[in-house]
Amino acid sequence: MRAPSAGRAGRRRWCLRHLRLLPVLLLAGGAALDYNTSPHFSAEAFYTAAPMTAAALLSLRATVLAGLGACGADAALLVHFGFIGDPGGRSELAAVATVSAFAVVVNRLMYYSEVRLQSARDVALAVQRAVLPRPPASIGPLRIAVRYQSAVKDAQIGGDLYGVQDTPYGVRCLVGDVRGKGMEAVKAVDVTLGVFREAAEEEPTLVRIAARLDRALLREARRRDGLERTEGFVTSVLAEIPHSGDEVRLLNHGHPAPLLLHGGRVRGVEPSEPALPLALAELCLGEGRTDTVPFPPGATLLLYTDGLTEARDRAGVFYDPAARLTGHDFSGPDELLDALLADVGHHTGGRITDDMALLAVTRGGGGEST
Numbered sequence: 063m064r065a066p067s068a069g070r071a072g073r074r075r076w077c078l079r080h081l082r083l084l085p086v087l088l089l090a091g092g093a094a095l096d097y098n099t100s101p102h103f104s105a106e107a108f109y110t111a112a113p114m115t116a117a118a119l120l121s122l123r124a125t126v127l128a129g130l131g132a133c134g135a136d137a138a139l140l141v142h143f144g145f146i147g148d149p150g151g152r153s154e155l156a157a158v159a160t161v162s163a164f165a166v167v168v169n170r171l172m173y174y175s176e177v178r179l180q181s182a183r184d185v186a187l188a189v190q191r192a193v194l195p196r197p198p199a200s201i202g203p204l205r206i207a208v209r210y211q212s213a214v215k216d217a218q219i220g221g222d223l224y225g226v227q228d229t230p231y232g233v234r235c236l237v238g239d240v241r242g243k244g245m246e247a248v249k250a251v252d253v254t255l256g257v258f259r260e261a262a263e264e265e266p267t268l269v270r271i272a273a274r275l276d277r278a279l280l281r282e283a284r285r286r287d288g289l290e291r292t293e294g295f296v297t298s299v300l301a302e303i304p305h306s307g308d309e310v311r312l313l314n315h316g317h318p319a320p321l322l323l324h325g326g327r328v329r330g331v332e333p334s335e336p337a338l339p340l341a342l343a344e345l346c347l348g349e350g351r352t353d354t355v356p357f358p359p360g361a362t363l364l365l366y367t368d369g370l371t372e373a374r375d376r377a378g379v380f381y382d383p384a385a386r387l388t389g390h391d392f393s394g395p396d397e398l399l400d401a402l403l404a405d406v407g408h409h410t411g412g413r414i415t416d417d418m419a420l421l422a423v424t425r426g427g428g429g430e431s432t
Contacts, residue, residue: 082119085128088112093135101143109136109158113165118172125169129162194255197226201233202305203359203426207395209403211369211418221247222367222419225255227262232305234262234271237365237421238298238340239317253282254296254340268300268313268352272340279341295339299365303357303423310357313350315339318368321384323398324361326391328384331355359427362398369418370402373410381409395422 092108109132116128136158137146145151197206208224221240226233236258240250254275261274279296297317303310312320312331316339319330337350357363366383373381386405392398399420406418 084119085112085116085124088115089128089131089135092132093139096135096139097142101145104154105139106136106154106158109133110161113162114168117165117169120169122166122169122173125165129159129165132162133159194223194251197224198228201226201228204233204303205395205424205426207399207422209399209418209420211403211414221251222369222417223251223255224365224419224421225258225262226421226423227259229262231262231266231302233303233423234268235301235303235363235365235421235423236262236298237317237367237419238296239367239369239417239419240296241339250279250282250296253278254298268302268311269350271300272298272313272315272350276340276342283341295341297339297368301363301365301423303363303425308356308358309354310363311352311354313337313352315350318366318371321364321366321387322355322357322361323364323387323392324358326389328388330384357425359425362392362395362422362424364398365421367417367419369414369416370406370420372416373406373414373418375409376411381406395424398422398424 088108089112092105092112095108096103096105112132113125113129116125120128133155136155140146140148140151140155146155194210197208199206206226208226210222210224223236223238223240225236227235236255238251238254240247240254257275257278258271261271265271265274275296275298296315298315299317299320300313300315301310301320302312310322312333314320314333315337319332322329322331331353333351334353335351364383364387370383371380375381383402386409387398387402390401392401399422402420
């Protein structure tokens, strides 16, 4: 499994830092070329490119200085060759000055666009924190970590969800994936998590929690139109880890099977009785079966959405988390999720086509490293 490449990040920072020197290089190169070539050759393209490049890469002050430098260099060379009073020379200087002024306008437009984008990011982050609050880092002997990665650049939340609740029955977790995208999916996420938080405190079994989620999602679906009314389902896995005991209980409703990691071994926990996704209970009579599996000290439970298993490389090969994680030990859930996201990024070449929610719970007491 690959870790993030510090060398690659360093090279990227080096390139960005030196790219900021481009306006200076354009001015110096243009002036040198203009001076050392025929008087009838003009480096106007270099003089106009310098302030426009500064507009995209640098501050307002640097853009103004680049524009003044371009005009000054062009005027100096026109004087040197005796073309400053020529109509062609005046036209060239006017063109450089016009582009320099336009570069200042472009710089301001880009700045205000970035301000608006940052404001939208802040709003999206606030929505994510309200709808998908980060769970506590630990509950009793359990250490918990979550990650959310959106397929849409600069988006903070989509149709994937996670929840963790400390209840009288144990620590209860939920990971789910809402069918669809956009605001309707976010509404379904909000409904699902709101009902989960309440039901997890009150219901004695995972089956009863799933039944309440199902009823709430069906009510929400009836308020929609078209396909969203009939196909607005949610795949999910509910997990319950008792406060005492070496086991975890799982209820899977059409969701990718959780993984149990322990001692470098990885086990996929497939449901003994398949169940339909939530909001489709009307199509079947069964409620699904809760499976109980060992959860010894030092073990980690990994819940995830299908954005992980459907991540593909350039050849179309799907990512296999069980195979990629086998043989690796992690000091905790945060280290596991960081390494997993880095490995997925390497596998896909950075191309994310679906949202991804990850939840890892590690049971302490196994002598794991810190």
